[in-house]
Amino acid sequence: IACIVVIAAAGAWSWVSVSRQRAVSRDREEARMAFAAGEWEKARARAQRALDFGPNPEMSAIERSSREKLAQETDRRDLLARLRPLEELIRDTRQYFYIQGVDIRKKLERIEPSLVEIERASRDPRHAGIAEVWSALGTGWYFVGDLVRSEEFLRKAESIDAKDARAQYYLGRIRFEQAMAALLGGKGTTFEGRLRQFKLLASQGIDLFR
Numbered sequence: 001i002a003c004i005v006v007i008a009a010a011g012a013w014s015w016v017s018v019s020r021q022r023a024v025s026r027d028r029e030e031a032r033m034a035f036a037a038g039e040w041e042k043a044r045a046r047a048q049r050a051l052d053f054g055p056n057p058e059m060s061a062i063e064r065s066s067r068e069k070l071a072q073e074t075d076r077r078d079l080l081a082r083l084r085p086l087e088e089l090i091r092d093t094r095q096y097f098y099i100q101g102v103d104i105r106k107k108l109e110r111i112e113p114s115l116v117e118i119e120r121a122s123r124d125p126r127h128a129g130i131a132e133v134w135s136a137l138g139t140g141w142y143f144v145g146d147l148v149r150s151e152e153f154l155r156k157a158e159s160i161d162a163k164d165a166r167a168q169y170y171l172g173r174i175r176f177e178q179a180m181a182a183l184l185g186g187k188g189t190t191f192e193g194r195l196r197q198f199k200l201l202a203s204q205g206i207d208l209f210r
Contacts, residue, residue, distance in 0.1 A: 024053045035062050040069040075126045082121065083136050086114040090140055108144050115140045131161040135170075142170050150174060168208045175205030 027050040034043035044066035047059040089111055115137060122133050138154030141147075151174055157167040179201035183194050 020053060024050050028056070028059060031059060031062050035066060038069075040066040040073070044070065072126065076130055079121060079127055079130060079133060083118060083133060086111070086118055086140060087136055089114060090136075090143060093143060111140055111144055115144065129160055131157045131164050131167070133157075134160065135164050135167045139166060139170055142174065147174050147177065172205045172208035175201050175208060179205060 027046045031043050031046035031050060034040075034046060044063055047063035047066065050056060050059045051063060093108060093111060118133065118140075119137055121127060122130075122137065127133060134153045134157035138150045138152075138157060141150035141153065151171065154167045154171050154174075157164045158171065161167075179198045182201060183198035185194075
């Protein structure tokens with residue numbers, strides 16, 4: 001009888017061991033697939049569950065990388081949430097450019113402190129790859145009238161996302177303003193020289209609108 005019990009126990013343990021190995025293999029495979037698909041929370045959870053059964057360098061790397069990605073996403077959401085009031089302020093101010101009798105300078109002064117605050121936050125290396133932040137800063141400084149600063153931030157947005165429509169639109173507007181300034185200004189230069197500069201800058205602006 002004792003022998004039968006031992007055999008039964010060994011068989012049960014073997015079955016548990018095989019089931020556990022299958023579960024670990026399944027968790028590892030699901031962790032790999034989730035990580036490849038960018039499903040960071042699922043990848044982290046499956047990798048951690050696999051690690052609960054024993055160390056594995058691949059699962060450790062997936063778990064660590066997934067946690068880092070989740071932290072980055074949280075940082076991105078937090079910064080974009082801080083950006084929302086600034087964008088609403090820009091939208092609210094923009095309409096007054098076309099209304100006579102409105103002191104637009106006072107309204108623009110409301111934007112500058114927000115721009116400075118977001119610009120300070122954007123210097124954090126964790127936020128360097130968020131195109132929306134740079135294009136919002138570029139748009140804000142455009143309306144404030146600092147075209148040099150505006151172009152700097154819009155170029156950063158464009159370098160991160162070449163299809164950022166807002167960055168391309170305001171870069172185009174900057175080029176057209178520079179073209180008009182070149183045509184109407186330029187003391188000491190000939191009209192032909194100013195016209196050539198106007199055509200060059202206007203052409204660059206048109207390319208950005210395409």
